[in-house]
Amino acid sequence: MATAVASPPTSAPPRTSEEERVRAARRRDRINAVAWRLAGYAFFLGLWEFASGRLMDERLLPGPVDVLRTFGELWASGKVPGAFADTLTRIGIGFAIAFVVGAAIGILMQNRLLNGFFRDAVTIGVTTPGLIWALITAIIFGNRPWGPLIAIVLTTFALISVNVAEGIKALPKDLIDMAKSFGVGVVRRNRQIVIPHLAPYIFTGVRFGFSIAWKVTVLTEVFSSSSGIGFEMRTASQLFRLPEFLTWILAFYVFALLLEKVVLEVIERRFFAWRDTIKS
Amino acid sequence: MAEITVRNLHKEFGVGADKIVALDDVNLDISGHVFVSIVGASGCGKSTLLNILSGIETPSHGQVQITEDGRPAAKGYVFQAARLLPWRTVMDNLLFVQKDRSEQTRARCQRYLDMVQLGDKGRKYPGELSGGMQQRVGIARAFSTEPDVLFMDEPFSHLDAITARSLRAELQNMWQETRKTVIFVTHDVGEAVELSNRILVFAKGGHLADDIDMPLPFPRDVADPEVAVAKANVFRTFEQIGALAVS
């Protein structure tokens, strides 16, 4: 470094050129990052395409092109929107119940006695594989509609509880005290301090909860349901149509990923922008 | 005898619009067993100078040479925060910076731990010590390598006044005993006047603005009128330079 900058050429005209150099360097960095990212896409998609048909039988592992084609066929058959709608409805209802239950438990856990009571429930909820709930509810409830719902609630409520409880625990006591000292009433205090504080925690819970909920929903549908993505997957596997099977799950995966990464994250950034500014 | 030579030292951070000049054409000669304090307002490049002298940073241009009887000098550093490895015991922290791990070296480390009155804490982890104790471990670590030149960057600024005072006394004793060359950065003019033979005053923008000799004998008592006068003089210099503005 010492040798590279050994001569001091800093007078007026070179300075602008130096700034240009910096900007050029930044631009080069950005282009580099994009290039490498594209290289990553090319590499992994290429690997997938190569593996299908060469390393593994095409009928077992369809490549990206096959998946797209299969999806086109499924779409043409008209089954896709209905299956998506069924699964999404199930996720919506199940997750709404899980949210209410989870938030209630998170609030109740502030009490010491109830904290002890629910502590193990939350641990069990977090550690037990969703598949286990899917099997239990499937064997108990058979094809009845509330089997999958109960499975969704049992796998997701704990995450919401944890986030709500953490949010409450981190409530800004100093701000609340400040408000009290100025004689701000309970309602205003809740509206201005407590709710804005809790909202991001709850939202995070929702985001994580959703990412789990959709997976469990599909899983329960595989075992006990007569509609939805999971049901279509079961049908496809019973008919030994494996590319179709993979296409169903990949299609919903892409859909859920978009919802999660794009929609929910945009909302989060939009509404909780103040959080980032505080952090930085 | 340690010799420090700094010629036309220049250091800048960043490029283009957010360029910051931390040191601007600094020239400096320090030789022998002296205690040199560097004072100046916040952000005027004191730590940067120390980091360059100790080899943590490289200069943008200019030369720095630190020798002991013609060969490169051994250096020690006491940081503002102790910078101990939290996952190693106190003793292992000292051993970490040694050239070898022989019995002799261990004995030497133990001796310096004793010197900062932490002889019995060798097996503790830094997290189990108070902030003042950690800082003392940092001092023992720097001395335990028996460096020719010792750099200290505001070593007492995080501590409470009483702990700082006793550590200053300890430092003074250790310096008297070992007769190292010490380069000591501080915000506190009183501290500088109490400890040093020589005070370098830095001004905003990283100029070396003044170089004050402090010939008074050690140990110095703050209540001593001569010391008080010297302190007042340094303050006056500060005001003239405008270095106190943001201190």
Next chain:
Amino acid sequence: MSATDTRRDTGPADTAAPDTVDELPRRRRSHPVVRVLRSSLAGRIAFPIVCLLVWLLAIRIVTSIWPFAVDVLPTPTQVFSFMWDELTGETLAPRNVYETFGISLRRLGIGMAIAMAIGTVIGLGMGLSKRVNAFFNDWVVAILAMPNLAWALFCSLAFGFGDVGPIVTVVLTGIPFVIINVREGVRNAPTDLYDMARAFGVSRADTIRHVLLPSLMPFMFAAARYAFALGWKGLVVAEVFGGEDGAGWTIKFWYDAHRAYGVIGYALLFVVFALLFEKFLFDRLSGYFFRWRPEVNAADVVEQRFDAPGVATATATADSGNGTHATTTGPKPERGAGGDETRRSHDG
């Protein structure tokens, strides 16, 4: 925070759950027995009892009022006698519970070891180089978001029945967590300590050994914890779809045999198994690895005190739990590694 503070203002609770907590401080000087009854230990003991009562009540309702609500609902006696048989080694399944869990655990161990090895390399690369990061980043996120059902199916098709499919599933579910944690560890490298080592002229090898590796440890540990929890879930799914033995296969065995008590009993064994690992193995290991971090325990203590409505209650309850909040939530990031991505851990 002082005791008076805590007493005056029960903090969060007065806004969120007024009547549940506000009354606690008022009764602070109550009888010791009452205090124990209100403690978290009492709640903990009450939980299984209440669960059992709800269960019995459900059976009552099903048999008398609402017979078509369920297909089957086994009684607690059936389930517990099944569990007892399993634990004493008597079983109708091909293997007893110890062999079964042994098989699964071996797969989990191998898969985790592979995931840790590969993930560490990729994570180091991503942490050190922006280009490597750009190359892998989106795919790590994509793999992370993939349902383990997809991996399990794919692997059972690709590798047939046996060990390979489940192991690969464990690797694929675990690896993103390792990568993200290691990357975070590298990004949070303690630069002040590196500078220190440099100032004292410490050799590169020593710096790696005494600074870099120990500073990565908390992240690696968090990674292992997540990889374990998630790998376990992935493994179960893989064994259900593509196994011929192991814990997942066995619960499917009872499912296919239509033994509801078998499924529930086995599920309870799963819970016990996971808890044993989480609480005993990982908490112990964490205590051993991070013994240099007294502030962890200190933080827990502080948190617990904050939990407690009053100081007196805190001392009265002999709730020796390290079960503060963070621990209860299962895998806990040792230093909040990975934030968002890592916490998205508990998928079905």
